[in-house]
Amino acid sequence: MISFRLLVLCLLLNLSSFAWAEEVMSFSSDLNQIRYQSLVNELRCPKCQNQNLADSGSGIAVDLREQVHQMIEDGKSDQEIVDYMVARYGEFVLYRPQHSSATFLLWYGPFILLAIGFTIFVSVIVRNRKRRNGARL
Amino acid sequence: MRKLLFFIPLAAFSILGVLFFLQLGKDSQYMPSALIGKTVPDFNLVSLLSDEILTQEDLPNGPFLINFWGTWCPACHIEHPYLMALAQSGITLVGIDYKDEKAPAQRWLVEKGNPYQMVLMDEMGRFGIDMGVTGAPETFVVNRSGIIVYRHQGEINEQSWQQLKGYLK
Amino acid sequence: MFPEIGHFSLILSLFFAFFLAVVPLIGYWAGNRFLLEAARPLTFLMSFWVFLGFMILSFAFLSDDFSVLYVSQNSNSQLPIWYKFSAVWGGHEGSLLLWALILSAWSSAVAFKVRTLPEDTGPVVLAILGVVSTGFLSFLIFTSSPFVRLLPDTPVDGGDLNPLLQDFGLIVHPPMLYMGYVGFSVAFAFAIAALITGNLNASWARWARPWTAFSWAFLTLGITLGSWWAYYELGWGGWWFWDPVENASFMPWLAGTALLHSLAVTEKRGVFKSWTVLLAIFTFSLSLLGTFLVRSGVLTSVHAFASDPTRGIFILALLILLVGGSLLLYAVRAGQVRSNVSFGATGREAWLLLNNILLTVLTLTVLLGTLYPLIFDALGLGKISVGAPYFNSVFTPIALLLMVFMAVGPLSKWHNTKLKVLLVSCLVSLFLAVFVSGVLVYLYEFTVLAWLSLAVVFWVVCLSFTDWFNKVSAGTKGIIPRARQLPRNYYGMLLAHLGMAVTLVGILLVSVNSKESMLRMSPGDKANIAGYEFQFDGLSHVKGPNYIADKGQFIAYKNGHQVAVLHPEKRLFNARQQVMTEAALDAGFTRDLYVSLGEKLEGDAWGVRIYVKSFVRWIWLGGLMMMAGGLLAALDKRYRRKAGV
Structure with a gap:
């Protein structure tokens, strides 16, 4: 009981002498905040060596983060924001390249390789089986 | 046939070798603007010199240069005399005072001279974002029909001007 | 005075490297024993002069000799002394010297052991290492000498080491990383020597195995340290960025992992001979490719060195000579190998083949993602970026698939495994994995991918322990004596596989629960x-x-x-x-x-x-476990006994 009272006392003291820190950017909903996080993580800072908007401290990254924040709060969709950035800074700002005929190999190449790999695997196994059967005869 | 299979790695590597050779010496930092082939985006900006609101209707008839600058930017200091010389030789320049304050910007133009036919204030950098600017100085070439044809990042000097001037027509 | 001696000693080392590259090969073709035996002393001489050059550069840093351009660019009189020492490899020239130093250290280690190899193979291996050294030392001397002087205008003070690099991480990360991917030059040299001498039997694989395991362990440690360093030093808590330069060190690791497994099959069963040779070439080529990408300026990266076109041309020429030359040799010679050993679909050979295929696909995926922007640009399609979101969605599923098979492999036996035994162990583990991970996901409301990854983790852990238990409980002796009898190689493998699982736990939880x-x-x-x-x-x-x-x-x-x-x-x-x-x-x-x-x-x-x-620490804990596993495997008694030392 005493400890409980102490706890309450501590909490009260804390509340009276400390302010809770606020987020640098405030969002109207948690969803918006999550969308913001994922957008600034996937957009590349156009001026930096190789950094996304979230990690970069450069002036343009700060401005573009603010722009993304504002557009989200204005009710723009993720695609609209991406299109907005691409129209101004080019495809270069997307760390997730858009699907197109030119990026077909990029996106599906690994899976084509995987298919080729499995074909090789199966053919090696089959050839081995044939050879073993041959050896037995 | 089986023999040929062993040449596949060599062939693949040769293609890579050619690719690397082509890319060597290219400036990997060079970034073409996404606005090339487009007109100057819409804007409503206050003129630094006359306090009136200007739109793209007020832009000069091409060809001209749009130059982003700011009093906070060291390279803009270096670039300024060259811009003055360009203006003197009859080149039309539109200045965008980028992410800057009014008073020091006006002082700058008084002290160093004004090479621009018009100067617009982009205090928040919103027009800069519309133009895909990443910093200052940056210079766009707009041709006779009002189309953006080239963008140069960094200061304008004798060397970079040789490249720019070909687009100015 | 000293810097000139340093420069001179590098020239001497180049001189010896050149002779090392040429003399034993002439000896081999002429059948001259004397020329063959020159390889050993030549290696030691080359290494000595590189070492002296490195010492002199270190001395220039420690004594604040700003008349040396490289020192004045990368050091400052106020710099704490331990950073003055690590600043030696803080820039392009010095890190290239470190490369050469480590290469000569590996060469000397091989030279030290060369008597355990057949009389004509050992010197040829050293000669190949000499060729690589000649290439890198001439790159160093002709384009990037660290001893260029600023006389008579000696600056009063230096420009200082990049503050990002003033950190404990930088003292240890580059040497370990270079130990790793320069170390793959030894496996490469063995493979090329095997192609030249035509001894493409299983023996080269046995010699190359411990060297590969050592290099792999160092590379694992190097990458782990790099990730840890980036995490605490860059200030935003990321631990892997899929930056081109990180990828450049990751690709040799992936290929090296494949090589490690493929060498085992080739040694034990004599299959996949030509594939293993190709993999050894491929692994070291990826190390060279990484060096090219970092130092030629073709890619934009946070870590890239300042570059100029002559360096780019030189290192491209080096890359083409070394890689192109060895692939040509491969194309001509490897076609002659045929193996007559066969194996079944459930044999360990098949599982390791699957491992190799998946690891190769993963390596090529990273290569594709890293080079795609370059290809795009070269074809005039514009500039694009390929970053973390791409790799996360393409690399991750294939890597998880690999880990599923990774757990099963150890349970299999060479040639053929009884399907029933395999199925029983797998079904039990599968049930456990799905159930435990299901409960966790239900409790913590994780996503589907998280559930899948957790299931893979438990799958790996269950099967690893099942396998160990099967091995120690078979036979009549007690568990502990049996457990002590199992080779270090086996425990190395177990530890490395569990390390993968631990790393995956870290990766997963840090991304979903932070x-x-x-x-x-x-x-x-x-x-x-x-x-x-x-x-x-x-x-x-x-x-x-x-x-x-x-x-x-x-x-x-x-x-x-x-x-x-x-x-x-x-x-x-x-x-x-x-x-x-x-x-x-x-x-x-x-x-x-x-x-x-x-x-x-x-x-x-x-x-x-x-x-x-x-759980972010688990990422590096797993890395350390993998490294320890690699070291255990490298120190297996078998190699020492068979090598006759």
């Missing part, structure tokens, strides 16, 4: 993040040896108890006038508290990033 906040905090403010209360006490000014800093004090509480005091700093370095964020962190087994100062806002408020990172 909390981050960017806050505006004034002294006295508190913030509540993931059950921790952070209190900002205030700032003080501190003066470091070569910087001044604002040092914040944060106290973290959990349930009212103080758990940590954190001191993040914002440093301004004197020489370069560069501002650096120095994050503060409280490391824990299940979570890290991470605070870094952002920008100063209005009044006395600061932007503060606070993260609570779940």
Whole structure:
């Protein structure tokens, strides 16, 4: 009981002498905040060596983060924001390249390789089986 | 046939070798603007010199240069005399005072001279974002029909001007 | 005076490297024993002169000899002494010298052991290492000498080492990384020697195995250290960025992992002979490719060195000569090998083949993602970026698939495995894995991918222990004597596989269970993040040896108890006038508290990033386990006995 009272006392003291820190950017909903996080993580800072908007401290990254924040709060969709950035800074700002005929190999190449790999695997196994059967005869 | 299979790695590597050779010496930092082939985006900006609101209707008839600058930017200091010389030789320049304050910007133009036919204030950098600017100085070439044809990042000097001037027509 | 001696000693080392590359090969073709035996002393001589050159450069750094251009660019009189030493490899020239030094160290190690190899093979192996050394030493001397002088205009003080690199991580990360991927040159040299001498039987694989395992362990450690360094030094808590330069070190690791497994099959069963040779060439080629990408300026990266076109041309020529030459040799000679051994679909050979296929696909995926922007640009299609979102969605599923098979492989026997035994173990583990991970996901509301990854983790752990238990419980002796009888090689494998699982736990939980906040905090403010209360006490000014800093004090509480005091700093370095964020962190087994100062806002408020990172240590713990596994495998008694030492 005493400890409980102490706890309450501590909490009260804390509340009276400390302010809770606020987020640098405030969002109207948690969803918006999550969308913001994922957008600034996937957009590349156009001026930096190789950094996304979230990690970069450069002036343009700060401005573009603010722009993304504002557009989200204005009710723009993720695609609209991406299109907005691409129209101004080019495809270069997307760390997730858009699907197109030119990026077909990029996106599906690994899976084509995987298919080729499995074909090789199966053919090696089959050839081995044939050879073993041959050896037995 | 089986023999040929062993040449596949060599062939693949040769293609890579050619690719690397082509890319060597290219400036990997060079970034073409996404606005090339487009007109100057819409804007409503206050003129630094006359306090009136200007739109793209007020832009000069091409060809001209749009130059982003700011009093906070060291390279803009270096670039300024060259811009003055360009203006003197009859080149039309539109200045965008980028992410800057009014008073020091006006002082700058008084002290160093004004090479621009018009100067617009982009205090928040919103027009800069519309133009895909990443910093200052940056210079766009707009041709006779009002189309953006080239963008140069960094200061304008004798060397970079040789490249720019070909687009100015 | 000393720098000139340094330069001269590098020229001497090039001289010996050239003879090392040529003399034993002439000896081999002419059948001259004397020329063959010259390989050993030539290797030691070359290494001695490289070592002397490196010592002289280190001395120039330690004695603040700013008349040397490289020293004046990368050091400063105020720099603490241990950073003066690590600054030796803080720039392009010095790190290339480190490359050459490590290459000569590996060459000497091989030379030391060369008597255990057949009389004509050993010298040829050394000669191949000599060819590589000749290439790199001439690159160093002709385009990137670290001993260029600034006479008579010696600067009063140096430009200082890049502040990002003034850190413990940089002292240890590059040497370990280079030990790793330069070490793959030994496996490469064995493979090329096998192609030249035509002894493409299983023996070269046995010689190459411990060397490959050692290099692999070093590379694993190097990558782990690099990731850890980036995490605490760059100030935003990321541990892997899929940056081209990181990929450049990751690709040899992936290929090296494949090589490690493929060498085992070739040694034990004599199959996949030509494939293993190709893989050895491929692995070292990827190391060279990494060097090219980092130093030629074709890619934009946070870590790339400043470059000029001559260097680019030189290193491209080197790449084409070494890789192109060995692939040509491969194309001509490897076609002659045929193996007559066969195996069944459930044999260990088949599982390892699957391992090799998946690892190769993964390597090529990273290669594709890294080079795609380059290809795009070269074809005039414009500029694109390929980053983390791409790799996360393409690399991850294939890697998980690999881990599923990785767990099953060890249970299999050479040639053929009884399907029933395999199925029973797998079904039990599968059930356990799905059930346990299902419960966890239900309790913590994780996503589907998280559930899948957790299931893979439990799958790997269950099957690893099942396998161990099967092995120790068979036979009549007790468990402990049996367990002690199992070879180190086996325990190395077990440890490395479990390390993978531990790393995966870290990767998974840090991505789904971490909390981050960017806050505006004034002294006295508190913030509540993931059950921790952070209190900002205030700032003080501190003066470091070569910087001044604002040092914040944060106290973290959990349930009212103080758990940590954190001191993040914002440093301004004197020489370069560069501002650096120095994050503060409280490391824990299940979570890290991470605070870094952002920008100063209005009044006395600061932007503060606070993260609570779940299980992030496990990522590197797993890396250390893998490294230890590699070392155990390399130190297996078998190699020593068979090698006859």
